[in-house]
Amino acid sequence: MAIPFPSEAWAKALKDVLNNDAEYAQIARNWEGDFVFAIEPDGSLARPVYMYLNLWHGQCLEAMELADPAEKKAAFTLAAPLSVMVRIVQGKLDAMQAMMTRQLKVSGSMVYMMKNVPTVLKFVKCTQKVESEFPVDSGQ
Amino acid sequence: MNGCLGRLLTVDLGTGRIGEEAIAENDRRDFVGGASLAARLLYRRLTPTLDPLGPDNPLLFLTGPLTGTAGPAVGRFVVCAKSPATHLWAESNCGGFVGPEIRFTGYDGILFSGRASSPVYLWLNDGKAELRDASRLWGKDAYETQSLIKREAADSLARVACIGVAGERMIPFALILGDHGRVAGRTGMGAVMGSKNLKAVAVRGSSPVPIARAEFQAIRSRANVELRNDNVTKMARETGSAGAAEYFDLLGEMPVRYFSRSGFEGVGQVSGAAMAESILTGVSTCHACVIACGRKVTLGDGPEGKGPEYETIVGFGPNIEVDDLAAITHLGQLCDSLGLDVISMSNTIGLAYALYERGLLTNADTGGIALKWGDPKAAETLIDLTVKGEGIGEWLRRGARGLAKHFGAEEMAVQVNGLEVAYHDPRGATGMGLVYATSPRGACHNQSDYFIVEIGGAMEEIGVTMLDRASSEGKALSVSRHQWWRTLNNSLVMCVFANVPFAAARELVNAATGFDYSAEEFLRCGERGWALKRAMNNRMGLTAANDTLPKALLTPLSEGGAAGVIPDMPTMLREYYAAQGWDAATGRPTKDTLSRLALGEAARDLWGGTTP
Numbered sequence: 001m002a003i004p005f006p007s008e009a010w011a012k013a014l015k016d017v018l019n020n021d022a023e024y025a026q027i028a029r030n031w032e033g034d035f036v037f038a039i040e041p042d043g044s045l046a047r048p049v050y051m052y053l054n055l056w057h058g059q060c061l062e063a064m065e066l067a068d069p070a071e072k073k074a075a076f077t078l079a080a081p082l083s084v085m086v087r088i089v090q091g092k093l094d095a096m097q098a099m100m101t102r103q104l105k106v107s108g109s110m111v112y113m114m115k116n117v118p119t120v121l122k123f124v125k126c127t128q129k130v131e132s133e134f135p136v137d138s139g140q
Numbered sequence: 141m142n143g144c145l146g147r148l149l150t151v152d153l154g155t156g157r158i159g160e161e162a163i164a165e166n167d168r169r170d171f172v173g174g175a176s177l178a179a180r181l182l183y184r185r186l187t188p189t190l191d192p193l194g195p196d197n198p199l200l201f202l203t204g205p206l207t208g209t210a211g212p213a214v215g216r217f218v219v220c221a222k223s224p225a226t227h228l229w230a231e232s233n234c235g236g237f238v239g240p241e242i243r244f245t246g247y248d249g250i251l252f253s254g255r256a257s258s259p260v261y262l263w264l265n266d267g268k269a270e271l272r273d274a275s276r277l278w279g280k281d282a283y284e285t286q287s288l289i290k291r292e293a294a295d296s297l298a299r300v301a302c303i304g305v306a307g308e309r310m311i312p313f314a315l316i317l318g319d320h321g322r323v324a325g326r327t328g329m330g331a332v333m334g335s336k337n338l339k340a341v342a343v344r345g346s347s348p349v350p351i352a353r354a355e356f357q358a359i360r361s362r363a364n365v366e367l368r369n370d371n372v373t374k375m376a377r378e379t380g381s382a383g384a385a386e387y388f389d390l391l392g393e394m395p396v397r398y399f400s401r402s403g404f405e406g407v408g409q410v411s412g413a414a415m416a417e418s419i420l421t422g423v424s425t426c427h428a429c430v431i432a433c434g435r436k437v438t439l440g441d442g443p444e445g446k447g448p449e450y451e452t453i454v455g456f457g458p459n460i461e462v463d464d465l466a467a468i469t470h471l472g473q474l475c476d477s478l479g480l481d482v483i484s485m486s487n488t489i490g491l492a493y494a495l496y497e498r499g500l501l502t503n504a505d506t507g508g509i510a511l512k513w514g515d516p517k518a519a520e521t522l523i524d525l526t527v528k529g530e531g532i533g534e535w536l537r538r539g540a541r542g543l544a545k546h547f548g549a550e551e552m553a554v555q556v557n558g559l560e561v562a563y564h565d566p567r568g569a570t571g572m573g574l575v576y577a578t579s580p581r582g583a584c585h586n587q588s589d590y591f592i593v594e595i596g597g598a599m600e601e602i603g604v605t606m607l608d609r610a611s612s613e614g615k616a617l618s619v620s621r622h623q624w625w626r627t628l629n630n631s632l633v634m635c636v637f638a639n640v641p642f643a644a645a646r647e648l649v650n651a652a653t654g655f656d657y658s659a660e661e662f663l664r665c666g667e668r669g670w671a672l673k674r675a676m677n678n679r680m681g682l683t684a685a686n687d688t689l690p691k692a693l694l695t696p697l698s699e700g701g702a703a704g705v706i707p708d709m710p711t712m713l714r715e716y717y718a719a720q721g722w723d724a725a726t727g728r729p730t731k732d733t734l735s736r737l738a739l740g741e742a743a744r745d746l747w748g749g750t751t752p
Contacts, residue, residue, distance in 0.1 A: 096387075097596030097606055099371045100639070106371050110378040115413040117387040 154254025176669025215427025236322030244345025304479025352654030379412030392702025393568025402700025406463025455486025573707030684727030
């Protein structure tokens, strides 16, 4: 059954995908860092949604929706309007392209990010494995 | 005032006569500035028979309409002439502070002609210019030369662009260096300076840069804020230009073992991220730049020095299979101080290692030096021999094409039209195949860094789209438009590391110049500059047969992120000539294209007859 995006349920579904993906576990075996996905209001999304994932040594330890991103001091924040984030999760917009064309804002250590490009790319691929239900006006 | 001073300082080194020339306003409008305007100004003087190292080769230092402003990453100038490496059009731009300082003296540029009878340097202090004796500077390296000139001028804020020993000895890939290791590296402009006995250009000025409209300040301020917050800027600031080394390696876009392999095991030890976590001790910037991609590093107990850029890291790293960042840094610093272009030098050294591996170059040729992959010491020895012109150095100093030819292996040289290929492999980003094959200055990655488009840097507003990086069909128009965009960058002169959108650049130029280019007109200025350089090269003998890639880049790799891929050059070139409006048989811009771009003189030269 499709899970609404963005939501806490979706974050937890992604956690399951990550924790059951052997390739991700291998590639991300040295990764230490948590993420906040900041989905900015766009279309029918009237308020920002923050999804938090704690990623550690190839596993996702924690996944939840945050009322306020300040609840967690995440190492990285990826911020984009809903329509952009949906296209990334659907695989219609390359994450690197979104980053380079300023559609996706990245904050956190670029040193760490660039050292771990395969992990980041595999993570994005895993988001595409979640059976997702997107808002009808999210530019899908 | 329209963002251009409209004045060139002219220096005849043969007679010592110093004067000035006006730059016509219609030329400034049609060609914007920088390299395109230089092509317009030098067009008639660059002839097929002109000796690049002879006194008649003009040498032009030129800025752009934004140089010296606090606009985003626009503190650059360009040096143009006929290239001793390619015998074609030469342009090489440089950051630091020299370009802005030229404009602060009240000139847009400096045009040198002739040859001095003994070593000299130009001292341009505000409006006053004089040639000074440089005999005691001859033989000095590029950093010491700067220090000595500043001391002589009693002005620590004077800015100096100079040559090292390589330029003095007219090595065809000698560079010009200024400030903290900012270089005009490619096409041998340092050799042209050396041929003129011109050791350095020192400038100091205090005049304001003209701006057409007061709104420019708000526009440039907003553009800088946007640039500072840009993801690519953050990456460049934290990790330098080699920040994406791991990613390029993953894609098979970073050459290994002289373009014969893909995937470098030691990439994590030599990348920009590795530098940030080891030897990095500071960052440096060019004039008014918010990026700060320059690296300052400290090796052991030594002094702080310049850290390597991406091309240096790959050239002296994966290219010869060295995974020692300190050794790579040392080799890069050595090339800078001697005045050698790192790309050409490391490429030629990579070729020497490959020739040695195949037994085409032996210990008898090298004077007993074993050229083994992974050995940086041998590379250091080869650099030394190159500058001295001793032993194998006699052939190394001719670049990859000359070295390969001497040893009967021309097909092994990874070069196009005499310029060594930079370290972005077109098998990992096929659009780079077209870029290298058609660049007006040989295999250059700054006439279009299309590899950035191939990994996501699309510019939909000007029709530059991201396509499958392994495919070739349907890519030529996008490559063409990106070349026109980068031609504009090289006119402004804006750094290609600055992720400034086309609309923002146009807004900046319009506010600075008052020319009020439409988007179409602005991009056409890029197309015009591109076509003029092509026409000039056609006049100097370049044909469609020159639009090729070396064998190595047309040989599929068996491993890595680009395994099995080669650029389909016949398809891409066919589409490219159509996209550019060039004649496929001759490789020349058609008469209609040149007329459409208001390049009537070039149309008459290439096709005869009369044009409007």
